[in-house]
Amino acid sequence: MQKIIFIGAGSMAEALIHGWIKKSVVNPKALFISNRSNKERLQELVEAYDVNLMGDTSQLHDADLVILAMKPKDARAAMEVIAPHLGTDTAILSVLAGVSIETIEQYLGSRPIARVMPNTSATIGMSASGIAFNKHVTKVQHALYIQMLEAVGTVIEVEEEKLHAVTALSGSGPAYLYYLVEAFENAGAEFGLSKEVVRELMVQTIAGSAEMLKSGNVEPQTLRKKVTSPGGTTEAGIKALESMSFNETIANCVRSAENRSRELARGE
Structure with missing residues (x-):
């Protein structure tokens, strides 16, 4: 992927960034990060991993993948902000606990969406992740997401309804x-x-x-x-x-x- 944008820069975003770069799954220059207000946090990640800051929402248009990694309580407001700027081919990967694919589709439209519940052990390549997909995810995208998550640990595909239990068990x-x-x-x-x-x-x-x-x-x-x-x-x-x-x-x-x-x- 040429351009992956993180919306949110908390511990789970950092765990994935660290794991992917450590395993050479993603080039740091393909990664862009943003959050709502904590500029010091963004600068920490830029210095630690040599990733890019997302300048403004116009950069979303040509993103291959947008990763929703904000706090769940901020998800709806964040999706309202980014929705008008997404490209028609931009896929979504959500690491948000409890925010359903149906809700994401409601705000971001019909597009390839995957929900994954990893844990912070992704940092050392030992996450235990559960993942679910919507019907718009292609076979190629499906294989790519699995590959990306296997690079930071174990990943198991489950029905979306079961992600609540996965969150409670391996996520927490x-x-x-x-x-x-x-x-x-x-x-x-x-x-x-x-x-x-x-x-x-x-x-x-x-x-x-x-x-x-x-x-x-x-x-x-x-x-x-x-x-x-x-x-x-x-x-x-x-x-x-x-x-x-x-x-x-x-x-x-x-x-x-x-x-x-x-x-x-x-x-x-």
Whole structure:
């Protein structure tokens, strides 16, 4: 693609820019960035990645792809601004939580539109992304979007309705894991372990456990039971989690995030 314009320059936009440039998927000179008002943020990205600033909305006309990456609450106002300036062949890729393809079509017209829910691990090429397409996306565009997202991690095509769940699971998932590590750091401090020591231990534990899950078709339950000796330390910890309704807590976490995605879709 000769010209890709980001509307919005937050953490997800940066994650994609960083990942694509690192993997040489997109030439930095093909990337243009804009946001509503934070000029310092734009300058940071220009200096960090050698990308271009979008001068004004007239530059949208010959864009091959426009990426919607603003805050969901700002989406409708931003789409009203850019709509008159889009070229007839310009495609749209949205990373907005909760904003439906139907809503995007309402504001930007009938054109190729894809909705993707990546996560910030795209920065290091390890995103877990879900993607859905409208009927105007061609086979060539479909293959290109998949290729671009595979360059920054794993991508799975789903029905658009399922993107609410994808958002709640993998889109928000990194934050839950970081929160978990924070909790382990606090727990370790009770026993005199430094934050640095706990973090090193837990990061390697999470990475190793993830590799175990990826290495074969072994169910998480089976792997858990292999670690959990009767009467041992792991069993004591598991029982403490069960006593605090750990499974239901996680389910409530995902339900709340999924529900919030649906609220955003309704403009709430």
